[in-house]
Amino acid sequence: MNYRIIDKDTYYRKGVFRHFSEDCKCSTSMTARIDVTELAEYSKKSGSKFYINFLYILSKVLNSRDDYKMGYLWETEELICYDTINPTQYVFHEDTETCTPVYTLYYEDYRTFYDNALRDIDKAKQTREYGLDSANHPNWFDASYISWLSYDSLNVELPDGYLFFAPIVNWGKYREEHGRLMMPVTVRMNHAIADGYLIANVYRLLERETGQFIMRNQ
Numbered sequence: 001m002n003y004r005i006i007d008k009d010t011y012y013r014k015g016v017f018r019h020f021s022e023d024c025k026c027s028t029s030m031t032a033r034i035d036v037t038e039l040a041e042y043s044k045k046s047g048s049k050f051y052i053n054f055l056y057i058l059s060k061v062l063n064s065r066d067d068y069k070m071g072y073l074w075e076t077e078e079l080i081c082y083d084t085i086n087p088t089q090y091v092f093h094e095d096t097e098t099c100t101p102v103y104t105l106y107y108e109d110y111r112t113f114y115d116n117a118l119r120d121i122d123k124a125k126q127t128r129e130y131g132l133d134s135a136n137h138p139n140w141f142d143a144s145y146i147s148w149l150s151y152d153s154l155n156v157e158l159p160d161g162y163l164f165f166a167p168i169v170n171w172g173k174y175r176e177e178h179g180r181l182m183m184p185v186t187v188r189m190n191h192a193i194a195d196g197y198l199i200a201n202v203y204r205l206l207e208r209e210t211g212q213f214i215m216r217n218q
Contacts, residue, residue: 003071003139006079013193017079020192021163029168029188030199031153034206036174037181042214052117054171055143057213059087059106059113061205062141062167068202070165070193071138079193085166087143089117091124100124101132103140110217142168150175154186165190167202 011017020026036054043050062068062085069082086106090099102124107113134140146154150173158164167189174183187202 002083003080004083006070006081008079011079016195017192020190024191025163026191027156027158027188028191028194028196028199029155029186030196030203031151031184031186032200032203033177033182033184034203034210035180036183036210038214039210040174040181042217046217048114049118051145052114052121053213055087055089055104055117056110056113057206057209058143058169059085060108061202061209062169063106063108064205064209065201067194067198068141068167068189069139072163072165074163082139084139086137086140088137088140089121089143090145091121092147093125093128096128098128098130100127100129103133103137110213139166141166144168144170146170146172149173151184154184156186156188163190163192165193169202 008014008017036050039053039057040050042048043053066081069085071080071082072078073080084106087104089102089104091102092099102120104113104117104120107116154170154172156168156170167187169188170186172184174181176182185203185206187199189199
């Protein structure tokens with residue numbers, strides 16, 4: 001785990017950071033649908049799992065820009081940017097109706113990431129322990145698939161004043177709309193390090209990277 005310290009006096013979002021980390025501590029989130037028609041078709045034809053393919057694309061998008069890799073060190077009150085952030089995914093156990101967190105390292109190489117994610121999921125299926133270990137996984141973002149519903153809105157609340165900077169991303173079932181497969185995705189970030197533009201940009205990057213992913217792997 002490597003990171004660099006951000007100089008808060010020269011940080012390009014200095015004013016916004018000060019306001020939303022001192023005067024008005026809050027988060028901001030959006031829910032929007034993205035077109036996953038081609039990704040679903042690719043996953044079916046290639047015999048690969050749509051879920052892991054999307055998780056890879058999401059991880060690549062969030063690692064493509066420093067704004068999505070920010071962190072805060074409480075002990076020293078330092079703003080930092082991680083070199084890499086990794087997804088914390090979840091396995092749902094039908095028999096107990098509980099989840100087990102799965103820590104999967106992000107690799108830019110798709111095949112390496114895919115094989116590791118598949119292995120991590122299979123291992124998590126063997127336990128019923130919750131096993132969340134945030135203290136030892138500071139540079140991990142929450143990536144949770146809500147497989148039972150193609151929802152229209154979702155909101156994730158954190159305690160007021162809690163400067164938690166890792167993205168929290170949820171997505172639901174895709175559904176057909178006008179001949180296309182549209183999937184709801186919710187992105188939550190702390191307002192001190194992200195605004196409407198930066199969250200909206202996640203969706204733009206997801207759609208662009210999905211197209212590039214399919215072209216590279218055809």
